[in-house]
Amino acid sequence: MSEKILLIDGHSILNRAFYGLPELTNAEGLHTNAIYGFLNILFRIVEEEKPDYLTVAFDLHAPTFRHKMYADYKGTRKGMPQELREQVPVMKDVLMAMGITIVAKEGYEADDLLGTLAKKSEARGMDVTVLSGDRDLLQLASKHICIRIPKTRFGKTTIEDYFEENVKEKYQLTPAQIIELKALMGDSSDNIPGLPGVGEKTATKILLEYGTVENAWKHVEELKPNKAKNAFLEHYDMAILSKKLATINIDSPIEYDWESARIGEFYTKEAYEYFKELEFKNFLSRFEEGAEPAKIAVSFQNVTDFTEADALFEKLVKEPELGIEVLREAHQFLGLGLAWNNKEKEEVETVCIFPQGFLTESYLMDQVQKLCEKVERIDALDVKETISEISKVSHKKVFDAGIAAYLLNPLKSSYTYDDIAKEYLGEMLPAKEDLIGKLSYTKAMSEKEAKEKEVAKSICYMAYTALRSRKALMEALENNNMKALFEDVELPLLFTLSNMEKEGIRVNAEALKEYGSQLEVKIKALESQIYEEAGEEFNINSPKQLGVILFEKLQLPGGKKTKTGYSTAADVLEKLAPEHKLVADILEYRQLAKLKSTYADGLAGFIGEDGRIHSTFNQTITATGRISSTEPNLQNIPIRMELGRLIRKVFIPEDGFVFVDADYSQIELRVLAHLSGDENLIEAYKEAQDIHRMTASQVFHVPFEEVTDLQRRNAKAVNFGIVYGISSFGLSQDLSITRKEAAEYIENYFATYPKIKGFLDGLVTEAKEQGYVETMFQRRRPVPEIRSGNFMQRSFGERVAMNSPIQGTAADIIKIAMIRVEQALKEQNLESRLILQVHDELLIEAKEDEVEAVKAILEREMKGAANLAVPLEIDMHTGTNWYEAK
Incomplete structure (x- = not known):
């Protein structure tokens, strides 16, 4: 059996780990996420490969042979972030402490060294594995050289393996032709220019026919499409240059002793000290008494x-x-x-x-x-x-x-x-x-x-x-500080959610079918109306055809053309709705079609033999701690339009029971009042004032009694917008006012409630300093985006930092209420049961002679779920279906 060598592209794997893991620092403030991620990948690959030899290659970040020769292109590489740069020398020290061989050579890139060692090792009769995120290395693949490329999707890392046959299967090309492919299509990540306008599909087709860049040049007049032919004629020198840039030097002058690269004991005393200093507690279990690996x-x-x-x-x-x-x-x-x-x-x-x-x-x-x-x-x-x-x-x-x-x-x-x-x-x-x-x-x-x-x-x-x-x-x-949250809230909640899933909610299947039929009639009528307004029939569900009707035929303003046609996204159409009735009808058509497919038709498939829908409630989906519902999602039942709300009529209680629905009133604003400690907002709630009318009175400088409905609606948008860290731009869009007016609204709001501004700014500062924010119950929400160099990402992080403690605290309170309500129902031996939670709302299927007892339980347990500086209030209703109860 052949011996095996594992070669690792140091900077490539460090880079992947750095961007794939949230920020980590040790007590001394050293960033450690790239090192931690690198070691995780290293241990996994060594466990899988069981190599006899191991070497990690690094760039020296001095000008390399290829840098000097083609500085115009290679020299444009972006600099390494400082947070990653500081981890590189520490990574090398850790590897050396583990007895792992490192190679680097001035004037040569890591992939040149990897290519040289891979080919020389193969010539010695070894099996070779090269680990790198750089697909340039696929040109090295052979029967005995495997290129392994980590790929991260949805937070999960998988590894693609490429021997020679795998390269052919994936790209239809030989490993040597990967160089030709890069020469034609380029590689922006490695600053290889390629030919303008030639993509992978065209480049592959050319290479399958002509084999190499040079041979394709000989047949340039035959090349298709014309775009590729013209690119060749005008930029052939760039293709040759790109080919040289993409070609790995497999004969770099590097001194290398295979025996010194033989794998020994990783878990040395020196390595143990580094792991302790870097605070990699999870890795310390691999050592016994600071020296021996734990099996x-x-x-x-x-x-x-x-x-x-x-x-x-x-x-x-x-x-x-x-x-x-x-x-x-x-x-x-x-x-x-x-x-x-x-x-x-x-x-x-x-x-x-x-x-x-x-x-x-x-x-x-x-x-x-x-x-x-x-x-x-x-x-x-x-x-x-x-x-x-x-x-x-x-x-x-x-x-x-x-x-x-x-x-x-x-x-x-x-x-x-x-x-x-x-x-x-x-x-x-x-x-x-x-x-x-x-x-x-x-x-x-x-x-x-x-x-x-x-x-x-x-x-x-x-x-x-x-x-x-x-x-x-x-x-x-x-x-x-989350042990209490885990033991006193999340674990008991498991039992509450399990019981809710088992109970389910009863559905009137005939009423659901009738609701679908009514929607079908309305959709058909709208279709005819839309065709008449457009002056022709077209596929309403086709963004491409709709874009042509709106922006070419009807010449409506604001058409943004993309590669696939005009954008007809909801935000675009909502701005256009006042311009033409057709647009308003399209928006209504989409809403009705969604209601029919998702709810009228979709819910029918979830009705069980017992006539009830048993949704699944999830605790580990949302970052803020909110519960989510799937298969089906009962928390997304539409409430904005009356026709959407009517779907609630099909949800009915068991015979002899009624629904009791209790909803927290303005819970997030009340949480904001408590957490910020703003006396004006606290006092308003204690006096049970109309909070939106009072805010309008202060923001618009009018007496409380003279506040108009429009002013109250606008103040309500400001109140709830502040909770979500809304900007003047966002508020101006919501209220259809100028950005300057929106900025004045927000300024006046903070003047009315001065402590809120300080509280929200404090959350942003806290997130920047410690990397996370917390709810009143110590639930943590990491905010890695807040330290991003990208303005949009950073702004998103600031909004998350402001909103998460508020929304998360509200989520914690409703969870506590659920546990207490269910426990009280059991303690009183009632047949009534908690069957549904939708954000701030609880739905009880109550036995008719237990309704008053259920109401008392909801009143007591929901209001008593948290001790805030302002009272927790609920709105409660009963009904023979969910629509009536809401």
Whole structure:
């Protein structure tokens, strides 16, 4: 078997880590995110590749051979951000402390050194892996040289592998022709100019026919399209120059000793000291007593026999702590993973059980329920998904690793076992993608060559991570002052949301169908009206055709033409609506079409056999802490137009029950009053004044009794706009006034409530200094955008810093209210139940003879959910459907 060498493009991977991770600093203020990310990738690749040799190549950032020769192009590279620049020498020191060979040479770029070492290593009979984000290196790929390129999408990093055949499959070209491709199409990230107007598709077509740039030049008169032919005729010298820029030097004069690059012990005392200094606590678990690496002690087994499974469950009820994973996909039960500490072997044992034969889903879930009720502590990545009868288990004995990880970083799109293990255990576990690629678990199980072993491992890793990460995650929550938020709010809320999902909400299917039919009639009538106003029939849903009608045929102003045609986005049409009735009708048509497809037709597919819709409520989606609803989204039921509100009529209570709906009144403004401590706003709320009328009186300098409805509406827009960090431009757009008038409104507002300005400015300063803001209940919202060099990003970060503590505190209060309301309903043994939460609103399906008791509970528990400087008020209504109750 050939020996293997791993070659890493140092600056490329550091750069990817720097931009892929939020800002991190140690106690001394050194930025560390690039180093941390680099090490994460390094450990993962070494674990996967198991190389015999390892070398990292760096640029020296002195003018290289190619810089000097083609300074006009290469010399235009953007400078490295200071926050990244300061991490480069530290990264090199860390690598040297770990005994990893580093190469760099003045006058040569890292990819030249990588190319030289890759080809020389291949010539020595080695298998070579090159890790880099630079696709120029694909020209090196061969049967024995693999180029691995990390790719980050939606916060998740996957790695693409390219041997020679993979390059051909992806690009239809040989690795050598990648140079030719870059010569023709250029590469803006590497300042390779290419030929103007020649893209990848055209360049590939030319190379498939002519092979090289030079040969294409010989046949220039035959080239198609004409645009490419003209580019060749006018800029052939640029193509040749680009080719030289793209060509990696595989014969760089570098002295290299393979034996000195042989992998030894990474986890040295010197490396341990660096990890401590950099505050990489998660990596310290790899060391024992500051020197030796900690091994991941875990054993896997599959259980397929009923007797064996029964014996296992009998044994596990005596365990003090279990990690449990119930894997479901599209509501289908796929498998069960269990993990526990074997103290004798000093390792974690894991087992996977797939439903088969007597090991039915029903049997397995019954056993899980027994375990949850008898074992002292249960750890899961998603408790709500794992414990079917969650109400029978105390929230004090469960731990949800997914929610804990979410609280610590609410900006991520998902909280997978491999990410949690990497961030909180310092362990590089193979991700789902590493085990089964891009397949879903269901697909992986049903393929011809079913990947049962890989799926089983993935399930076991989930249970293992849940069990092992509890201590680290709890410590992190405590260090970040969020332990109480986790234990007293988020964990109890799990149980409330689970019960709401099980209850669901009843739907009158016939009324829903009738609502759809009414919409269909209105849509058809609008269609005819639009065709008549346009003077012809066209596809109303085609932005391209609509753009032609509006901006060419009708000559309406403000048409912005893009590559695909005119923009007909909602904001564009809303500005045009006063100009022509057709535009107003188009906007109404879109609203009706959305109502029909999303609600009239869409909701019908979610009605269960019990006649109810069972939505899923999510705790780990929004960055501010708000609960979200999916499959279907019941929190997005339209309320702005009457026809949209009418959809609520199809939601009805069970026979013998009515709906009681309670909605917090202006909760975010009340939270602002409390957090800012502004006496004028607090006093207005204490005196139960009309807050919008009072603001209008102050802002527009008119007596309270003389405030007009328009002035009140404008003041209301200012009140709520301030909560969201609105700018004078944004307010001017909302109220259709000049920017100067909007600026005066805001100025007068801050004069009326002077402490609010200081409070909001203080939040921005706080975010800049510490990188996050907090709610009243210590929920953190990181704001990495606030330190961005990009003005738009920075402005967004400032708005987030101002709004998140307010919106997040309101979200925390409604969560506390939900827990208290449900608990009170149970304590009084009522049959009434909480079935829905929509932002600041709670909906109770109340038994007819329990309505007054339910009202009293809502009044007491919602108002008492938080102790603010101003009273929390609610609006409450009852009805025989949700429309009436609202």
